[in-house]
Amino acid sequence: MSEELTFEQMLEDSFKTIHTGEVVEGTVIDVKPDEIILNIGYKADGILTKYEYTNDNSVDLTTAVKIGDTLEVKILKVNDGDGQVLVTYKRLQQEKGSKRIEEAFNNHEVLKAVVSQVQDGGLTVIVDETRIFIPASLVSDTYERDLSKYKDQEIEFVVIEFSPRKRRCIGDRKQLLVAKKAELQKELFEKIHEGDTVEGVVKNVTDFGAFIDLGGVDGLLHISEMSWGRVEHPKKVFKVGDTIKVLVKEINGNKVALSLKFDDQNPWKDAAEKYAIGNVVTGKVARMTEFGAFVELDNGVDALLHVSQISKDHIEKPSDVLTTGQEVTAKIVDFNEAEHKISLSIKALTAPEPKKDDDEDVASVDIDAVIASESEE
Helix, strand or coil: CCCCCCHHHHHHHHCCCCCCCCEEEEEEEEEECCEEEEECCCCCCEEEECCCCCCCCCCCHHHHCCCCCEEEEEEEECCCCCCCEEEECHHHHHHHHHHHHHHHHHHCCEEEEEEEEEECCEEEEEECCEEEEEEHHHCCCCCCCCCHHHCCCEEEEEEEEEECCCCEEEEECHHHHHHHHHHHHHHHHHHCCCCCEEEEEEEEECCCEEEEECCCCEEEEEHHHCCCCCCCCHHHCCCCCCEEEEEEEEEECCEEEEECCCHHHCCCCCHHHHCCCCCEEEEEEEEECCCEEEEEEECCEEEEEEHHHCCCCCCCCHHHCCCCCCEEEEEEEEEECCCCEEEEECHHHHCCCCCHHHHHHHHCCCHHHHHHHHHHC
């Protein structure tokens, strides 16, 4: 005669056996802000604490999961001393994540993740509960003092060091940017040529010019090429982020020289007729030296008004009778189109034509040399 089983024994036999380290599937039967209760098909329910669910302490479990959800968990303790089964979701994900990261490391796979933490030394991202650190030197292809802009931003990177035993996982974003830039440079140099007009964005402004991002290649717009006229400082003309159209002046290897001196805007284009000797013109005093004043007749066209040609009376220096910005009317007494030199005379409007000696005196002044001397100062 077979031995009859008690109800308790039959109930006990209806439950599966579990072991520490085993992976089981559980159904959420209750959720608290810091704890999840799971039915894991065992005589005791599985207890999943917030610490064993995620590394993010700000998470409210009641919003992360709901009753009826299923979770794959790993058994930590079959009996915690109170008859409860302790399980972990986080560590199982970390194990899976570790394998995932190892595969990405071996295959040089490009990963994407949101930056969870910004430190002075770099950025931290989390992939499948696995922390990956990206040193500041590998965040960008250019030096960045402030990394805070990357917080909560999704970035791409590759894993360059993976050591689970040391819990060390290092990412690199820089090499992707360098490779992308090289690809863009190749594409750009295949389609642009000297003399082309292209659009770019001002990337940086310095004392000597501005660097323009042409889409993978930075071109230099030197201060001397910013205008046909005189530019006091690049920062008074451009700011970072400006979109401008520029002329490709020269391509030398991977260096591109740019210009805003378009031929159709050249103020000297019709100068021979406009500034012919004998013409009377009006302009503003742009700057003065001991020997004369430079008068701006047009943007990019300066003429020299020698001190001896300001008045029929003797003048010691131009600043005695003229001020910067003052409008003056004078006659053109010399014009050299090839060297872009024009000489003026106010005296010629009120007195007889200057003698040959006076003309030679005026012509002997090298305007370009004066401008170069001023620039050096």
